[in-house]
Amino acid sequence: MTDDAFSCRCCGSRNRATVLDMGSVPLANDFVAPGDEVGDAFRAPLALVMCRDCCLIQLESLVDRERLFSNYLWVTGTSQAAAQHAPWLAQRLSDRYLETKGNVLVEIASNDGFFLRHYRDAGFRILGVDPSNVALDADAAGLTSIRGFFGSDIARDIVSKHGEANVIVARNVLGHSSELRDLIAGAALLLAEGGRFVIEHPYAYLMREEVQYDQIFHEHVSYPTVQSLANLLEQFNLKIVDVEFAPMNGGSVLLEAAHEGDPAPEAGLEMRAFENFIQLNEPEGWAGFRRAVHRQRDALRELLEQLADEGKVVVGYGAAAKCMTMLNYCYIDTKLVSAFGDANPRKQGLLCPGVRIPVVSPEDLVALNPDYILLGAWNLQTEIVKQFREEWGFQGKFICPVPMPEIL
Numbered sequence: 001m002t003d004d005a006f007s008c009r010c011c012g013s014r015n016r017a018t019v020l021d022m023g024s025v026p027l028a029n030d031f032v033a034p035g036d037e038v039g040d041a042f043r044a045p046l047a048l049v050m051c052r053d054c055c056l057i058q059l060e061s062l063v064d065r066e067r068l069f070s071n072y073l074w075v076t077g078t079s080q081a082a083a084q085h086a087p088w089l090a091q092r093l094s095d096r097y098l099e100t101k102g103n104v105l106v107e108i109a110s111n112d113g114f115f116l117r118h119y120r121d122a123g124f125r126i127l128g129v130d131p132s133n134v135a136l137d138a139d140a141a142g143l144t145s146i147r148g149f150f151g152s153d154i155a156r157d158i159v160s161k162h163g164e165a166n167v168i169v170a171r172n173v174l175g176h177s178s179e180l181r182d183l184i185a186g187a188a189l190l191l192a193e194g195g196r197f198v199i200e201h202p203y204a205y206l207m208r209e210e211v212q213y214d215q216i217f218h219e220h221v222s223y224p225t226v227q228s229l230a231n232l233l234e235q236f237n238l239k240i241v242d243v244e245f246a247p248m249n250g251g252s253v254l255l256e257a258a259h260e261g262d263p264a265p266e267a268g269l270e271m272r273a274f275e276n277f278i279q280l281n282e283p284e285g286w287a288g289f290r291r292a293v294h295r296q297r298d299a300l301r302e303l304l305e306q307l308a309d310e311g312k313v314v315v316g317y318g319a320a321a322k323c324m325t326m327l328n329y330c331y332i333d334t335k336l337v338s339a340f341g342d343a344n345p346r347k348q349g350l351l352c353p354g355v356r357i358p359v360v361s362p363e364d365l366v367a368l369n370p371d372y373i374l375l376g377a378w379n380l381q382t383e384i385v386k387q388f389r390e391e392w393g394f395q396g397k398f399i400c401p402v403p404m405p406e407i408l
């Protein structure tokens, strides 16, 4: 946990520069029951650094991954955005590869099996891999997954029992992996000749440009750019052959990698040139981001304190892990936000880690007659606003916290 233990998760270098230091904060998934005085007492440093050698942006120190994921509360199927994205991605992969590459699809971090079901329905033979307790739901629904952290050991195991994979999907998982090199090594081992390794991850460019610092929490170990990802893949003889944007998680990159010898030409070279032009892969290029985060924190606190002084009822909606970082970093507790709504029943009845704001159902939130709702999951803003207006008749206002707090 000390700084001296740092070595880059991509290249092993110890040479790094600080991008943003957020101090010591609770873990974003340490929701506690009322009366539990110790369940969220753990604090860990949260500092973002950039490797000066391979430019991968990553956390300086890590929390033990069993500690992070054993009580994981994120369930893919609860998001409407995922509900739209899953059939789209399944159809795209089926159109592109089912006939030409083969039908074995392995999903890394398959969570509750929500996407697996769509890949299966699109015609693939599916296998998931996931370390968390949430995957038990997938097994119960007949969407088989191997319990564990995907890496070269599990990859070898899959190859011996099921053969190589034609398509490997890793959505939103590279950033979570503390063993990034082993994950990529496993994918390279498992990927059949001519196969595609499909990677989707939040794009550090958008985090910088839109001040999405709530993407930074202990589970998110690294924050790839196209350049840093290309550097990583290259070490395992993989190359990027397709890259585009996807509107998930505040803006993601969807890219496909293939073995070095694949006939498909390398893609994403223009994006890498653009990234270098805007200094995305240099520590100096992040100074403005650091200043913007400090400004955002001051502005959000000022706004919420002003509303509290005016006697307004302010609540939040979307107790996403990302939001917990922002609440703790900005010291927002029940004096400023009296309750947080969340559609995930696993979170309802618990208290937000550190700041101890109670989490309630959306219906109970509306029953509090709030004047303002702070959008915790601002990336799902459109669907949340629509739902509150149309389903629950909410007449008040919304506060979108990033890039700078804004009343809607």
Ligand SMILES: [Zn+2]
Pocket (backbone or CB within 6 Å): 008, 009, 010, 011, 012, 013, 051, 052, 053, 054, 055, 056
């Ligand atoms: Zn490095």
